[in-house]
Amino acid sequence: MRTLAPGSLVVSCQPGPGSPFRGPVAMALMAQAAEAGGAGAIRANGPEDVAAIRAVTDLPIIGIHKLGDPAGVFITPTYEAAAGVVAAGADLIALDGTLRPRPDGQPLAHQIARVHTELGVQVMADVDTLEAGQAARDAGADLVATTLSGYTKSRTPIEPDVELVRRLTAKLDRPVVAEGRIRTPDDVRAVFDAGAYAVVVGHAITDPMDLTARLVGAIPAR
Numbered sequence: 243m244r245t246l247a248p249g250s251l252v253v254s255c256q257p258g259p260g261s262p263f264r265g266p267v268a269m270a271l272m273a274q275a276a277e278a279g280g281a282g283a284i285r286a287n288g289p290e291d292v293a294a295i296r297a298v299t300d301l302p303i304i305g306i307h308k309l310g311d312p313a314g315v316f317i318t319p320t321y322e323a324a325a326g327v328v329a330a331g332a333d334l335i336a337l338d339g340t341l342r343p344r345p346d347g348q349p350l351a352h353q354i355a356r357v358h359t360e361l362g363v364q365v366m367a368d369v370d371t372l373e374a375g376q377a378a379r380d381a382g383a384d385l386v387a388t389t390l391s392g393y394t395k396s397r398t399p400i401e402p403d404v405e406l407v408r409r410l411t412a413k414l415d416r417p418v419v420a421e422g423r424i425r426t427p428d429d430v431r432a433v434f435d436a437g438a439y440a441v442v443v444g445h446a447i448t449d450p451m452d453l454t455a456r457l458v459g460a461i462p463a464r
């Protein structure tokens with residue numbers, strides 16, 4: 243089973259809403275481009291995309307399956323969702339590690355224990371706060387990621403949550419993965435300076451609609 247190497251750039255190959263890149267063929271091409279550019283791993287959503295990416299790369303794949311209400315726990319919310327992406331070829335599972343109630347009513351530790359014992363893969367907990375990170379570590383998470391910071395409470399900021407990377411790294415005896423709104427080389431340097439084990443980048447690499455809109459937005463009014 244492949245593992246996530248320290249110092250990796252993980253490219254999250256997920257199409258944004260309304261993207262013409264939706265679908266496994268496009269995501270496999272995206273993953274190949276990421277690998278050619280030096281990515282150390284791929285993060286991908288759903289069994290179809292994971293299987294298509296598995297067919298074209300030997301990089302580690304962090305599998306997720308987004309299911310249910312995006313306002314609640316929806317990143318790999320159940321053991322069954324995790325099992326589906328592992329069967330498709332994922333090497334690790336990322337799942338919601340926030341303190342919010344889970345759809346199956348079970349504690350996070352229950353899902354993590356089943357993934358460990360029945361699927362035999364590592365678990366990365368996507369958290370939003372220091373408290374959630376500590377709870378996820380106590381629940382058995384192998385890695386903790388800042389993925390959900392800025393998405394569970396107030397308005398989503400523009401910048402990545404470098405401070406949460408720093409605080410998690412200081413408190414946890416687990417690798418901390420920086421994820422969410424990382425867009426520039428300076429952002430990448432900042433999260434590694436803060437102690438990150440690896441960094442995940444999505445939209446800044448894989449969303450041409452967002453990239454186009456940012457540049458269009460910079461055109462002065464005339």
Ligand SMILES: CC(=O)N[C@H](C=O)[C@@H](O)[C@H](O)[C@H](O)COP(=O)(O)O
Pocket residue numbers: 254256306317389390393421422423424442443444445446
């Ligand atoms: C909040 C949420 O649902 N995050 C998702 C998690 O899988 C993805 O939509 C993000 O693209 C990913 O986390 C990478 O982040 P960014 O695209 O900002 O680099």
